[in-house]
Amino acid sequence: MKSLKSAVAILLTLPMMALAGEVKVSWGDFDDFIDVRPANETKSGFYKRVKTSLEKSFTKLSEKLPEGAVFEFRITDLDLAGDVRYGGLNDYRLVERLYYPIMKFDYQLINKDGTILKQGTETLKDMNFLDRIRSPGQYRRESFYYEKRMFEEWFEETIESQFK
Template sequence: MKLIKSAVAILLTLPMMALAGEVKVSWGDFDDFIDVRPASETKSAFYKRVKTSLEKSFTELGEKLPDGAVFEFRVTDLDLAGDVRYGGIREYRLVERIYFPKMKFDYQLIDGEGKILKEGSESLKDMNFLDRIRTPAQYRNDGFYYEKYMFEQWFDENIVSQFK
């Protein structure tokens, strides 16, 4: 009986599931990146938090791609917004205009048939990151807002636009 209930529940929810593409991300060595320095936590914990937070955001962008499309990219450098400073016995990340976010990556966009639609290397930077109102609700209370927003804007303009 449980099996039948489970099967019925799955069949009822299938039409509600949106078919989408996929985003696959891999990372270079965090120790070689320009600025992925922790303020007041261990390196390994901070690296894990950065990776987990950004990967979650990147993966959600796959919903904007058509079914079967795959966007694969490798982050080769990352410079988080702000700069780590010493303040008494604690370190903190000071966010000012001169410490804007930057990201470098190599990528491929592959359609559902395995054909490479677009590939290349990108070097993003957002020198106006403090001039905009933080509108996307998904990032409002989330860490690494500036980096996520910068990448999402590039993704929409350069990748999602390929399918419109």
């Protein structure tokens, strides 16, 4: 009886398991990036947090790719929204219009049979990043919101559109 319930549960969840593509990201040297400076944490800890947070967002985009498709990219430069201000004991990142996010990367989109569908070098800038309305709950109070949104918009327009 127990195995029958397990089998039924597996069969019911199979349609919800969407087969998706894969996103592979690699990074240049953080020390060479325009602005990935920490305010009140160690450099290595901040770099790890940037990497982990952005990669989590990038990996989620694989759900938008068809089965077998691979999107590979290498981030060659990053300028986070805002600028670090040094103020005694409490350094902070000041986010103003002047300090908009920039991301540079090389990429390849490969379909399941190994054919390169698209490749290139991109420089993304969102000079109006403060004028956009955040949708409720989307990245609310999440680190690196502006960079994630900028990349996801580009991904939808440039990569996801290849499969529609």
